[in-house]
Amino acid sequence: MRPSPTIVRIVASGLLVACGGDSSGPSVVPCNPSGGQSVTLALGQYQSIPPVANAGCLSFSGNASLIDSAIYLLAPQLATDSSGATAPFVLDGDTLHVAAAVQAALGAPSQARDAGLRFHDFLRRQERTQWTDLPPAPPAAAPLARGAAQTPPPTVGSTRTFSVCRNVTCSAFQSVTATAKTVTGHLAIYLDNAAPAGGLTQTDFDSLATVFDTRLYALDTTAFGRESDVDTNTVVAVLMTNVVNRLVTKAACAQTGFVAGFFFGADIDPAFRNDPRFNHGEVFYSIVADPDSTLSCAHSVSQLLRLVPVTFVHEFQHMISYNQHVLVRGGAPQAVWLDEGLSHLAEELGGRSYLPGDPTTFSNYAIGNLFNAYGYLDSSGTHFLAFSEGIGSLGERGAAWLFVRYLADQFAADTDFAAVAAFTRSLVQTNLLGGTLVTAVTGEPFATVVGRWALANYVSDLPGFAPPPELQYVSWSFRATYASLHAQRPTTFPKPFPLTPPASLGSAVSQSGLLRAGSAWYALAAQAPSAPGFTLLFSGPGGAALPAVLVPRLNVIKIR
Numbered sequence: 316m317r318p319s320p321t322i323v324r325i326v327a328s329g330l331l332v333a334c335g336g337d338s339s340g341p342s343v344v345p346c347n348p349s350g351g352q353s354v355t356l357a358l359g360q361y362q363s364i365p366p367v368a369n370a371g372c373l374s375f376s377g378n379a380s381l382i383d384s385a386i387y388l389l390a391p392q393l394a395t396d397s398s399g400a401t402a403p404f405v406l407d408g409d410t411l412h413v414a415a416a417v418q419a420a421l422g423a424p425s426q427a428r429d430a431g432l433r434f435h436d437f438l439r440r441q442e443r444t445q446w447t448d449l450p451p452a453p454p455a456a457a458p459l460a461r462g463a464a465q466t467p468p469p470t471v472g473s474t475r476t477f478s479v480c481r482n483v484t485c486s487a488f489q490s491v492t493a494t495a496k497t498v499t500g501h502l503a504i505y506l507d508n509a510a511p512a513g514g515l516t517q518t519d520f521d522s523l524a525t526v527f528d529t530r531l532y533a534l535d536t537t538a539f540g541r542e543s544d545v546d547t548n549t550v551v552a553v554l555m556t557n558v559v560n561r562l563v564t565k566a567a568c569a570q571t572g573f574v575a576g577f578f579f580g581a582d583i584d585p586a587f588r589n590d591p592r593f594n595h596g597e598v599f600y601s602i603v604a605d606p607d608s609t610l611s612c613a614h615s616v617s618q619l620l621r622l623v624p625v626t627f628v629h630e631f632q633h634m635i636s637y638n639q640h641v642l643v644r645g646g647a648p649q650a651v652w653l654d655e656g657l658s659h660l661a662e663e664l665g666g667r668s669y670l671p672g673d674p675t676t677f678s679n680y681a682i683g684n685l686f687n688a689y690g691y692l693d694s695s696g697t698h699f700l701a702f703s704e705g706i707g708s709l710g711e712r713g714a715a716w717l718f719v720r721y722l723a724d725q726f727a728a729d730t731d732f733a734a735v736a737a738f739t740r741s742l743v744q745t746n747l748l749g750g751t752l753v754t755a756v757t758g759e760p761f762a763t764v765v766g767r768w769a770l771a772n773y774v775s776d777l778p779g780f781a782p783p784p785e786l787q788y789v790s791w792s793f794r795a796t797y798a799s800l801h802a803q804r805p806t807t808f809p810k811p812f813p814l815t816p817p818a819s820l821g822s823a824v825s826q827s828g829l830l831r832a833g834s835a836w837y838a839l840a841a842q843a844p845s846a847p848g849f850t851l852l853f854s855g856p857g858g859a860a861l862p863a864v865l866v867p868r869l870n871v872i873k874i875r
Contacts, residue, residue, distance in 0.1 A: 346372040346373075346407065346408075346409065346850045346851065346852035347369060347372055348369070348372050348374045348850050349369065350368060350369040350372075351368055351369040351372030351373060351374050351850070352364060352368045352369075352372070352373050352374065353373075353374050353376070354373050354374065354375045354376065354871060355375075355376040356387070356871065356872070356873040357873065358873050358874075358875070359780075359781065359782065359783060359872070359873065359874075360872070360873055361770060361783070361786070361870065361871060361872035361873070362870070362871050362872075363394070363762070363763070363766040363767075363868045363869075363870050363871075364853075364868060364869045364870075364871060365863075365866075365867065365868055366853045366854055366860070366861055366867055366868075366869065367863075370852070370854050370858050370859070370860055371852055371853040371854040371860075371861065371869075372850060372851075372852055373850065373851045373852075373853060373869065374848060374849075374850050375387070375821055375840075375842075375848050375849050375850070375851065376848050377842070377845075377846060377847045377848040378842040378843065378844060378845060378846045379845075380844050380845070381844055381845055382844050383844060383875070384841055384842060384843055384844060384875060385841065385842040385846075385873065385875060386839055386840070386841050386842075386873070386874050386875035387821065387839070387840045387841075387871055387872065387873055387874070388770065388773055388774065388816070388837065388838075388839060388870075388871070388872050388874050389406065389816075389824065389837070389838045389839070389840055389851075389869060389870070389871055390766075390769045390770060390773070390835040390836065390837050390869070390870040390871075391404055391406050391826070391830060391835060391836050391853060391867070391868070391869050391870075392765070392766060392769050392830065392833075392834065392835035392836075392867070392868050392869075392870055393830045393831065393832050393833065393834070393865045393866060393867055393868075394761070394762035394765050394766050394833070394866040394867070394868045395701065395750070395761075395762070395832050395833065395864075395865045395866045396650065396652075396701045396749040396750030396751075396753070396761055396765075396832065396833060397701065397832050397864075397865060398650065398651070398652065398699075398701045398702060398703040398749075398832060399699065399701070399702065399703025399832060400701070400831075400832040400865050401829050401830060401831050401832070402829070402830045402855065402861055402862055402865055402867065403827070403828070403829055403830075403855060403856050404827065404828065404829075404830050404853070404854070404855060404856075404861060404867070405826070405827045405852065405853075405854055405855070405856060406824060406825075406826040406827070406836075406838065406851060406852070406853050406869070407824060407825050407826075407827075407851065407852045408819075408820070408821055408822040408823050408824040408825065408840070408849055408850065408851055408852075409822040409849055409850050433483065434483040434562060434574050434577065435574075435577060436651075437483060437484065437485075438485075438577060438578070438579060438580065439633075439648075439651045439654065439655075440651070441485075441580070441581070442580040442637065442641075442648045466546060466547045466548040467548065468498055468503060468548050468549050468550045469495045469498055469503050469548070469550070469552075470495065470498065471495055471496065471497060471498055472494065472495060473494070473495050474492055474493065474494050474495075474508070475492070475493060475495070475505060475552075476490055476491065476492050476493075477490070477491045477492075477493060477505075477552075477554055477556070477594055477598065478490060478491075478591065478592050478593060478594055479491050479554070479556055479558040479559070479600060480558070480562070480579065480600075481558060481561075482562065483562055483563075483574075485579075488592045489558050491507055491508075491509075491554070491556050491557075491558060492507075492508045493505035493506055493507050493508060493554055493555075493556065494506055494508055496515075496517065496520040497517075497520045497521050497523075497524040498524075498550065499524045499525070499528050500528040500529070500532070500550075501528055501532050501549065501550055501551060502524055502527045502528045502532060502550055502551055502553060503550045503551070503552050503553065504520055504523060504524055504527075504553045504555070505552060505553065505554045505555065506520075506555050506603065507554070507555060507556040507557050507558075507603060509557055510555065510556075510557060510603045510604075511557070511603065511604070511605045511606075511607060511609045511610065512607075513604065513605075513606045513607060513616075514603055514604035514605070514606075514616065515555075515604055515616060515619065515620075519616060519620060522620070523553075523620065523623065523624070526624050527553065527624065527627060530665070530668055531624060531627055531628045531631065531665055532551070532631070534628065534661075534664055534665060534668055535628060535631045535632055535635060535661055536635065537732075537736045538632075538661065538664055538732075538735070538736040538739045538740065539632050539635045539636065539639075539657065539661070539739055539740060539743040539744075540635050540638075540639050540740055540743050540744045541635065541638070542597055542631070542634050542635050542638050543583050543597060543634075543637075543638040543642050543643075544597065545583050545585075545588075545595060545596060545597070545642075546595055546596030546597070548596065550597075551597040551598070551599060551631070551634075552594075552596060552597065552598045552599070553598075553599050553601060553627070554598055554599070554600050554601065555601045555602065555603045555623075556600065556601070556603060557603055557605075557610050558600075559574055559575075559576065559577075559600050559601060559602045559603075560573075560602045560603060560605055560610035560611045560614070561610050561611055562574045562611075563611055563612075564611060565608060565611045565612050568611050568612035569612060573602070573611065573612060573614075574602070575601070575602055575622050575623065575626040576599060576600055576601040576602065576623060576626040576627065576630055577599075577600050577630060578598075578599055578600075578630040578631070578633045578634045578637075579593070579598070579600065580633075580634075580637045580641075580648070581593045582594045582595065582596060582597070582598050583595075583596070583597060583634070583637065583638065583642065584637075584641065584642075585642065597634060599627055599630055599631065599634070601623050601626070601627075602614055602619065602623070603619075604616045604618075604619045621679055624665070624680075625662055625665065625679065625680050625683065628661045628662055628664075628665040628680075629658040629659065629661055629662050630658070631661070632654075632657055632658040632661040632743075633654065633658055635743065636648070636649050636654055636657065636658075636743050639743050639744050639745075640743075640745075640746060643744075644745075644746040645746075646746035646748075647748060649743075649748055649749075649752075650701070650748050650749035651702070651703075652699070652700060652701045652702050652711070652715050652749075652833075653715070653719070653742070653748075653749055653752070653753075655712055655715045655716075656715030656716055656718055656719035657719055657739065657742060657743065659683075659684050659687070659712055659715060659716035659719070660716060660719045660720060660723070660739065662680050662681070662683065662684060663680065663681055663684055663716070663720070664732065664735070665680045666678070666679070666680025666681045667680075667732070668732075684713065684716045685796065685797075685800065686709070686713075686807070687709045687710060687712045687713030687716065688713035688714070688716060688717050688793075688813075689713070689797065689800075689808055689813045690708070690709050690710035690713055690813075691710040691711065691713035691714040691717065692713070692717075692772060692812075692813035692814040693710075693810070693813035693814070694710065695710075695714070695772075695814070695834050695835060695836065695837065696828055696829075696830075696831070696834070696835070696836035696837075697710075697831075698710040698711045698714055698831065698834055699711050699714070699831040699832050699833060699834055700714045700715065700718055700765070700831075700832065700833025700834045701749070701750075701832035701833040702715075702832075714833070714834060717768075717772065718765070718768055718833075719739075719742075720788065720790065720791070721768045721771060721788060722738075722742075722753070722756075722757070722764070723735050723738055723739065723790075724787070724788050724789040724790055725757075725764075725767075725785065725789075726738055726756065726757050730789055730790055738756070741756045742756060750765075753765075762866045762868065765833055766868055766870045767785050767786055769834075769835040769870050770782075770786050770870050770872050771785075771786040771787060771788060772814060772835075773814055773816070773837060774786050774872060774874060775787045775788045775793065776788075776792050776793065776794050776795075777794075777874065778794070780874050780875070782872075786872070793812070794811075794812050797810075797811060797812050797813060798811045798812065814837065816837035816838050816839045817838055817839070818838070818839035818840075818841060819838070819839070819840065819841070820840070820841055820842070820843075820849070821840035821841065821842055821849035821851070822849040822850075824838055824840050824851060826838050827856075830861075830865075830867065832865070835870065851869075853867075853869045
């Protein structure tokens with residue numbers, strides 16, 4: 316679904332963080348501590364503070380140490396799952412700065428620029444809006460036969476005609492005739508009869524089928540639940556077709572990337588069972604190998620064998636989730652940000668299934684998530700966690716993966732696959748959505764969980780600091796991981812660790828911008844030995860109250 320950086324060997328040990336903020340905007344009123352909130356923290360203690368008393372004026376106690384500095388991590392946040400919600404904010408110390416209005420345009424929401432990601436967002440948005448952007452259905456056809464008996468799975472060499480989205484808005488469809496190249500267990504791989512020369516060999520098809528059926532199918536269905544079988548043929552069809560390659564032109568591919576594969580929920584949605592545009596069965600659509608670039612940009616056989624399994628394990632989670640929420644329970648699809656986080660976790664779980672013996676293949680599955688998470692942590696204030704349908708960025712996919720990974724680390728019974736899978740099934744086999752679901756499965760308010768996650772992104776493996784267990788990732792040491800990636804590919808990973816908050820004396824803190832749902836900005840506030848206390852104003856522009864409905868919080872932890 317996105318171009319990925321050059322594959323590099325990942326060191327699965329290190330720490331992790333989130334991103335820095337904008338220090339350009341000041342408040343227009345000083346903080347008045349009278350009636351404000353007092354903040355007194357010992358080393359390692361933290362608070363999640365709602366800005367209610369005195370419009371968010373917070374008074375930090377003096378530093379009692381005669382020899383050591385005190386350092387606080389500050390993480391202003393909207394602790395809400397209200398997708399796409401925003402609020403302008405200021406976070407200012409006692410030192411008055413040159414007055415300037417806070418502009419909502421500061422750090423405007425980042426739009427998805429990658430072609431594959433935009434198409435992916437389009438499909439997920441259509442699932443949640445009942446396909447309202449698709450053109451009207453053609454005249455109704457005769458109802459499809461739905462016998463009680465199972466339909467036999469296809470046989471190798473048999474042909475089938477599919478209907479495939481011909482453009483990224485699915486305003487037109489193309490008929491494709493394809494031949495079953497391999498059928499094994501729960502999968503049938505079809506190849507477009509018009510596929511270019513120089514593509515996969517029969518050995519390649521058999522190898523992919525083995526990976527899909529014995530590893531990825533078993534992994535996804537164990538971790539998330541069963542897919543539907545609306546066509547009663549017992550298999551998921553993998554259609555490799557020229558049409559997917561042509562969703563992006565050769566010229567655009569070089570600039571915006573390409574669509575590697577997708578799942579189309581309308582194929583299994585019972586509302587469209589008689590619509591001839593859809594295939595009325597479980598289908599995963601994939602690019603074909605095209606080494607000579609006859610359809611769009613070139614895709615070698617080796618690239619296809621490396622990329623398509625990662626895309627499959629991601630999209631198959633979406634297929635399972637749609638079945639569990641819509642078909643099995645008659646509800647709405649999962650909130651897009653949480654659904655994406657689960658699919659990105661599926662990629663990681665696919666990679667971990669190769670450890671410890673094959674770290675190279677693990678890296679192939681994991682590198683996309685690490686690349687996306689780097690983008691989030693490097694500039695978290697400009698990204699959502701709870702992004703709205705149709706608005707997304709690779710960084711926001713990184714945030715969603717980090718959050719679901721944190722949930723599994725904190726609330727699964729153990730770190731082994733069986734325990735993680737038991738937890739992730741609870742996130743999929745339900746009719747609850749978004750933050751309501753997180754609250755139900757964790758037993759903690761969503762605001763509490765997301766606030767702790769925001770702090771964990773910086774302090775989890777912070778050198779020389781022992782964070783509380785609830786502020787830790789267990790399965791990753793992100794600082795060591797990113798340090799390794801930085802050493803190998805400094806142009807792709809420019810910093811040893813992406814989250815580098817701006818640092819200042821507490822009295823000189825000056826940060827402003829736009830808070831985005833679920834996400835946080837970051838700053839470090841220091842006190843010299845024996846320094847007096849300082850105050851911070853956390854509010855909307857001009858001292859206005861932040862909207863309580865969006866659950867604004869200033870997360871604070873004393874790290875020194």
